[in-house]
Amino acid sequence: MLEDRPAAAPRIPPQSAPPPPWPTAYPDGYAVVDVETTGLARDDRIVSAAVYQLDARGEVQDHWYTLVNPQRDPGPVWIHGLTSAELARAPLFPEIADEFARRLDGRVLVAHNAVFDWSMIAREYARARGAAPVRQRLCTIALSKELGLPLANHKLESLAAHYGVVQERAHHALDDARVLAETFRPSLHLAAAAEIRLPLLACQPLTEWSDAPTARPPGQRSGFGQTSWRPSRKRPACPYPNPGRYEPGGRLAQGMRVAFSGDTSVDRELLEDRAVEAGMHVATSVSRLTSLLVTNDPDSPTSKVVKARSFGTPVIDEAAFMQLLQDVAPAPTGCG
Numbered sequence: 001m002l003e004d005r006p007a008a009a010p011r012i013p014p015q016s017a018p019p020p021p022w023p024t025a026y027p028d029g030y031a032v033v034d035v036e037t038t039g040l041a042r043d044d045r046i047v048s049a050a051v052y053q054l055d056a057r058g059e060v061q062d063h064w065y066t067l068v069n070p071q072r073d074p075g076p077v078w079i080h081g082l083t084s085a086e087l088a089r090a091p092l093f094p095e096i097a098d099e100f101a102r103r104l105d106g107r108v109l110v111a112h113n114a115v116f117d118w119s120m121i122a123r124e125y126a127r128a129r130g131a132a133p134v135r136q137r138l139c140t141i142a143l144s145k146e147l148g149l150p151l152a153n154h155k156l157e158s159l160a161a162h163y164g165v166v167q168e169r170a171h172h173a174l175d176d177a178r179v180l181a182e183t184f185r186p187s188l189h190l191a192a193a194a195e196i197r198l199p200l201l202a203c204q205p206l207t208e209w210s211d212a213p214t215a216r217p218p219g220q221r222s223g224f225g226q227t228s229w230r231p232s233r234k235r236p237a238c239p240y241p242n243p244g245r246y247e248p249g250g251r252l253a254q255g256m257r258v259a260f261s262g263d264t265s266v267d268r269e270l271l272e273d274r275a276v277e278a279g280m281h282v283a284t285s286v287s288r289l290t291s292l293l294v295t296n297d298p299d300s301p302t303s304k305v306v307k308a309r310s311f312g313t314p315v316i317d318e319a320a321f322m323q324l325l326q327d328v329a330p331a332p333t334g335c336g
Helices: 084-088 093-104 114-127 140-147 156-163 173-193 268-277 303-311 318-324
Strands: 029-037 046-055 060-067 108-111 136-139 200-202 257-261 281-283 292-295
Touching: 029 093, 029 114, 029 173, 046 093, 046 114, 046 173, 060 093, 060 173, 093 114, 108 114, 108 173, 114 136, 114 318, 136 140, 140 173, 140 318, 156 173, 257 268, 257 303, 268 281, 268 318, 292 303, 292 318
Parallel strands: 029 108, 108 136, 257 281, 257 292
Antiparallel strands: 029 046, 046 060, 136 200
């Protein structure tokens, strides 16, 4: 006698897990940008630019790279590797402005120390009598801080090492943009999973710009040529009196004494030069006269940080300092 056996249940293929919910307030797309420049001042120019277009979840859609003829000394060749001869054959910024804008249009600009990249881009468009179609920017240094990533410092190479991304050509705009895109994606997903509000800032078109290098006082360097200034870091005396300490939330003022401690994402010497050109005194140590200490690691036990804490000296990070440098109050008339 045959037994009645229950029919085998139909095999149901395994279902893939549904994707985690994505914050509805997050942007629809990003433009990860890196620019290499002749320096950090208001009259400096872009020598190369790269853009990686990413979708809402950080996946790469496209990338683009170009050299740009700055029509002046290329600046720190030892950093970006671009010589005058190579850049002489490159297009001028107005010739690539439309294509650059098309890559940025409707997207959040993402950069490492974004205030610097945005400032340089905005000034180039101002010189070209135009405006970049960017309304918001996101700094990956600020995002790393929001996420509490265990980084030794805030350099791009440290962020890359944290995520296992290999840097092939540091300070080459295309490779830096690639590395930043590959590190931004996991940071974006971490932020989404934790429902962290992205540190988005508004981008306002800039009007302060110059077509040519600014004339500088006798004894102060006139350009970024390696042979003219890099071997010696002796600076002329600051012509302005020290107005005192920086008041948090206020403006920097010409004559303030600023000290730097620890690693910076922008080359330290260029950052110091930018401060000098804004009329500030760069101090090599911290004293009771120091107006401000700039450091990306305020909890480190360095002598400068310890002294700043004991003296009550205000401390801000590099990105905030770069933002403040956009609007430095002039010294009182008759001083200097």
